[in-house]
Amino acid sequence: MRYKQGNYLILSKKTLAKEIYDLTILCPEVAEAAKAGQFVNVKADGFMLRRPISICSIDKAKGTIRIIFEVRGEGTKVMSQLSEGEMIDLVAPLGGRAFKLEQYDTAVIVGGGIGTPPMLAVAEKFGEKSTVISGFRNAAAVILQEDFSATGAETVLCTDDGSAGRKGFVTDALKEVLQTKKPGVIYACGPNIMLRRVIEIANQNNIPCQVSLEERMGCGVGACLVCACRTIRNGDEYYAHVCKDGPVFNAQEVIFDD
């Protein structure tokens, strides 16, 4: 992985839903190196720690990336006040392991809530050979449906309360999709409780599965060791680091806490 720190121009800023922002950033060297599943570490003015945000989409020809983030606290609030035409300070592209895409022809892609954006870069790779299942709390929180459709992927929208798409969880939709399809791989990003269920379903159906994890981070590059997650490595439990050993892990490596 090659990464660097730089200040880059924000080409456009959109509000996708309440407190969810979409930035397109001109950063040719980052776009050139970036892979689906990687992230950027964003400086929030006045804060100690950078905010890791997954890369939503990569346009190598235009030299741009898109990032989508939700205001969760004071740091992301400061980030949300950045405007079109201003500069954003990134360390990027980060993540020692991106999604492995090459060896598969067909995919089911699962995203939950603010874990949905990184799945767009995956869908762009598979296009009509993929099914994207995304889930949100309600209609007001739904994002990226047109973008997913534009890739050619079949889309299944779920909301917890049924106010948009079908009512229920992405895992219910996943089970149904797998009754008629046998994809080469399942990719997922979202809350741990969702990832855990997705992995169970993938295992029951003997389908390889890759998940993108989230953890509180420090340096973002693998030096400070704070973003530990429990994994199995060579038969032993090992505290891997989401920033460098991930953020994408194979389903069989990950241990979720009870």
Added chain:
Amino acid sequence: MTEKLAVRFAGVDFKNPLIPASGAFGYGREFEHFYPLSALGGISVKGTTGTKRNGNLPPRVAETSSGMLNSVGLQNPGIDHFIKIELPNLKTKDTVIIANIAGSTADEYREIAEKLDKTDVDMIEVNISCPNVKAGGAAFGVTCDGASQITKIVRAATKKPVMMKLSPNVTNIAEIAKAVEAEGADAVSLINTLLGMRIDIKTRRPILHNNVGGLSGPAVFPVAVRMVWQVANAVKIPVCGMGGISTWQDAVEMMMAGASTFQIGAALFADPMAPVKIIEGLEKYVQDNGLSNLQEIVGTVKPW
């Protein structure tokens, strides 16, 4: 680069006084993406124990006002891995390599020091102040007797320069510094992190799985300056100052308090380029103030 930042510290020649702090810089590999490691005065590498340690359960980090808490818990691959894999790589980087060691028992400190004595590491920094490991580190660092005991054991185990890393979680840090000086320490470094805690008011759970952790970052800087000043006035051995330094001005302040070298940790997370910026700032400071060497400012604070 100018000779004007050079310093001989505990018998070792540093091209400048800036050292990335143990635990914030891994073994240097991750930061080579940003600049050559030869730009640095030295590197204090990730704390190393006798055998590999998995560290504490996550979450291991919590942001605070102007700082952060961490509870990594000395996750590291162990001394044999360090000597075999990391040290040979680091020794090609044209900078001073400081091994940082920690143990749960006095014997563990001795064994690690004996192993390092046979290597070409430049210096040993002895962590008797890690706040995140129940059985180790800090248990020795918070009493004069404990600090003396570990200093004596490491001193006997190696001819390498020995720098004792002191805990701020004590009543009188100058007394601890005098105790390690008396047992033959070549230098002291301070401060390690201050023990702290944050609670998520929604879940009533501490944010750190370890419940408590070490506070670092600009929030601790004034405490560090005060302690460096007290220690520098109490001992004759040189002092490596650390705790919340993030700009060249902070570094100058720390040196005026009595530090002849300094370490930076948390600042690297906000800005991985911080070391380069601080060194540039110090070069300009020396120029602007007509100093022949930056060391001229060490301990020059004029107390009221």
